Amino acid sequence: xxxxxxxxxxxxxxxxxxxxxxxxxxxxxxxxxxxxxxxxxxxxxxxxxxxxxxxxxxxxxxxxxxxxxxxxxxxxxxxxxxxxxxxxxxxxxxxxxxxxxxxxxxxxxxxxxxxxxxxxxxxxxxxxxxxxxxxxxxxxxxxxxxxxxxxxxxxxxxxxxxxxxxxxxxxxxxxxxxxxxxxxxxxxxxxxxxxxxxxxxxxxxxxxxxxxxxxxxxxxxxxxxxxxxxxxxxxxxxxxxxxxxxxxxxxxxxxxxxxxxxxxxxxxxxxxxxx
Amino acid sequence: xxxxxxxxxxxxxxxxxxxxxxxxxxxxxxxxxxxxxxxxxxxxxxxxxxxxxxxxxxxxxxxxxxxxxxxxxxxxxxxxxxxxxxxxxxxxxxxxxxxxxxxxxxxxxxxxxxxxxxxxxxxxxxxxxxxxxxxxxxxxxxxxxxxxxxxxxxxxxxxxxxxxxxxxxxxxxxxxxxxxxxxxxxxxxxxxxxxxxxxxxxxxxxxxxxxxxxxxxxxxxxxxxxxxxxxxxxxxxxxxxxxxxxxxxxxxxxxxxxxxxxxxxxxxxxxxxxxxxxxxxxxxxxxxxxxxxxxxxxxxxxxxxxxxxxxxxxxxxxx
Numbered sequence: 227x228x229x230x231x232x233x234x235x236x237x238x239x240x241x242x243x244x245x246x247x248x249x250x251x252x253x254x255x256x257x258x259x260x261x262x263x264x265x266x267x268x269x270x271x272x273x274x275x276x277x278x279x280x281x282x283x284x285x286x287x288x289x290x291x292x293x294x295x296x297x298x299x300x301x302x303x304x305x306x307x308x309x310x311x312x313x314x315x316x317x318x319x320x321x322x323x324x325x326x327x328x329x330x331x332x333x334x335x336x337x338x339x340x341x342x343x344x345x346x347x348x349x350x351x352x353x354x355x356x357x358x359x360x361x362x363x364x365x366x367x368x369x370x371x372x373x374x375x376x377x378x379x380x381x382x383x384x385x386x387x388x389x390x391x392x393x394x395x396x397x398x399x400x401x402x403x404x405x406x407x408x409x410x411x412x413x414x415x416x417x418x419x420x421x422x423x424x425x426x427x428x429x430x431x432x433x434x435x436x437x438x439x440x441x442x443x444x445x446x447x448x449x450x451x452x453x454x455x456x457x458x459x460x461x462x463x464x465x466x467x468x469x470x471x472x473x474x475x476x477x478x479x480x481x482x483x484x485x486x487x488x489x490x491x492x493x494x495x496x497x498x499x500x501x
Numbered sequence: 502x503x504x505x506x507x508x509x510x511x512x513x514x515x516x517x518x519x520x521x522x523x524x525x526x527x528x529x530x531x532x533x534x535x536x537x538x539x540x541x542x543x544x545x546x547x548x549x550x551x552x553x554x555x556x557x558x559x560x561x562x563x564x565x566x567x568x569x570x571x572x573x574x575x576x577x578x579x580x581x582x583x584x585x586x587x588x589x590x591x592x593x594x595x596x597x598x599x600x601x602x603x604x605x606x607x608x609x610x611x612x613x614x615x616x617x618x619x620x621x622x623x624x625x626x627x628x629x630x631x632x633x634x635x636x637x638x639x640x641x642x643x644x645x646x647x648x649x650x651x652x653x654x655x656x657x658x659x660x661x662x663x664x665x666x667x668x669x670x671x672x673x674x675x676x677x678x679x680x681x682x683x684x685x686x687x688x689x690x691x692x693x694x695x696x697x698x699x700x701x702x703x704x705x706x707x708x709x710x711x712x713x714x715x716x717x718x719x720x721x722x723x724x725x726x727x728x729x730x731x732x733x734x735x736x737x738x739x740x741x742x743x744x745x746x747x748x749x750x751x752x753x754x755x756x757x758x759x760x761x762x763x764x765x766x767x768x769x770x771x772x773x774x775x776x777x778x779x780x781x782x783x784x785x786x787x788x789x790x791x792x793x794x795x796x797x798x799x800x801x802x803x804x805x806x807x808x809x810x811x812x813x814x815x816x817x818x819x820x
Binding site: 337338340341342344346347348352353356357429433436437441442443459460465466468471472475479482483487 | 648780792803
């Protein structure tokens with residue numbers, strides 16, 4: 227029922243949700259769908275243009291571009307979803323406790339968030355990648371850290387208004403402990419804004435992962451990611467094969483577009499006041 | 502006003518100290534110090550035995566307590582001594598002085614471009630709300646907000662290379678020395694960054710002009726018979742500037758980040774490219790000081806944006 231209502235409130239958002247669902251299935255079924263092994267080099271057909279033996283062509287090592295994009299979807303979604311879940315969950319817990327407890331805890335955590343927010347997200351992620359080393363799990367951690375201050379701020383401001391409400395006061399007066407009030411009465415009120423920022427962060431996470439992998443400090447090759455496929459083109463300065471640029475970039479753009487539109491639709495759906 | 506400025510500066514200073522602490526912990530305290538990464542442990546480039554490693558740490562001062570190392574670094578930075586690149590021995594300060602004008606110029610050109618495109622487009626969308634133009638604007642804006650700037654950069658490079666067999670200049674040319682070569686180097690990156698920013702600017706302009714157009718003073722302006730163009734320009738747009746300014750400020754941060762990947766795509770010798778190579782080579786002193794520089798610039802931008810509120814909107818009074 228909720229799904230049907232969502233579709234009726236925003237057909238475009240529904241289409242994007244279906245597109246994302248399709249992408250998730252592609253990522254899950256990558257082994258079944260990819261026509262070739264994404265890692266196997268074939269030096270007989272390097273830089274083969276599209277619509278020949280390989281439908282989207284091959285790269286400089288003769289690897290099938292389509293198969294690499296299919297397997298790249300897996301990396302992109304894995305990194306985006308887990309980093310956003312990790313970072314925003316930390317932000318949620320931090321925001322609820324900082325906003326509810328107030329006082330010195332709140333003051334100190336606000337200053338700490340100031341520090342995290344005084345570096346552009348991509349620069350902060352680069353710094354963390356330099357510290358932690360390239361790899362799938364470190365990319366997830368680095369992107370998660372860039373999400374924490376933003377979600378903490380949003381949840382905290384929500385908590386500040388919720389905690390003044392009469393029913394929260396009533397729960398306290400009835401003798402509920404601080405932890406119980408936070409978990410049972412304050413936190414549920416923050417779930418809708420939390421969902422909205424989480425989908426909002428997915429697009430940014432996909433962008434940061436692609437950018438990090440593109441400049442060569444994200445997901446290390448040979449694991450295919452859309453970003454490091456684009457990065458591979460940099461070595462081809464003299465005559466870059468256009469299909470190595472166009473297809474992975476299109477995949478990134480379409481995914482971010484779908485995530486953004488879905489996020490907008492979800493926001494309108496969950497919070498009609500904002501529309 | 503002066504008091505507010507002083508207060509903001511007072512908050513900015515501890516924040517910047519926090520940034521130095523964050524950078525220091527990331528680069529030196531987290532496991533795997535720079536030398537360990539370079540020298541063998543885990544297939545590094547150079548293999549040193551324990552003895553040599555200890556000696557190398559001692560000469561670099563990495564064997565001293567963290568607190569001493571941290572305050573040493575701070576002292577050096579405050580004196581303006583940014584140290585040397587680990588691999589090339591080049592003073593980092595010279596590297597920054599040489600490359601910063603290029604990155605700064607690209608960022609400035611991108612912001613100007615985004616204003617020139619974004620603000621008029623956003624105003625059109627707001628004035629002709631729900632018209633066909635408005636839908637077209639919203640479509641293009643949504644699309645461009647999703648396109649990664651570094652991919653636009655790659656596409657520009659690709660089309661130039663394939664059609665004109667053009668190659669971006671690789672040596673630095675400043676605007677005041679060699680304008681033609683300088684613009685060849687900076688126009689592409691500025692375009693790639695500016696388009697994404699223009700989309701954001703158009704979106705913000707549209708929504709904030711729409712909001713202002715519903716205000717009483719706009720109705721009054723119309724009622725006294727002003728032409729619609731004057732109403733929009735003199736009354737609506739001016740009052741819509743505040744959110745546009747705020748977004749310009751925060752977007753500049755994203756732009757500074759995005760410029761790293763865009764500079765890599767074009768191979769422009771700016772600060773971003775230096776940072777990318779520094780991270781790839783684990784040139785830790787260079788990473789520390791470049792990231793700190795980005796932090797300082799970002800904090801300053803936010804400070805300027807906050808302070809400029811009062812100038813754009815005299816209704817805002819600071820206590």
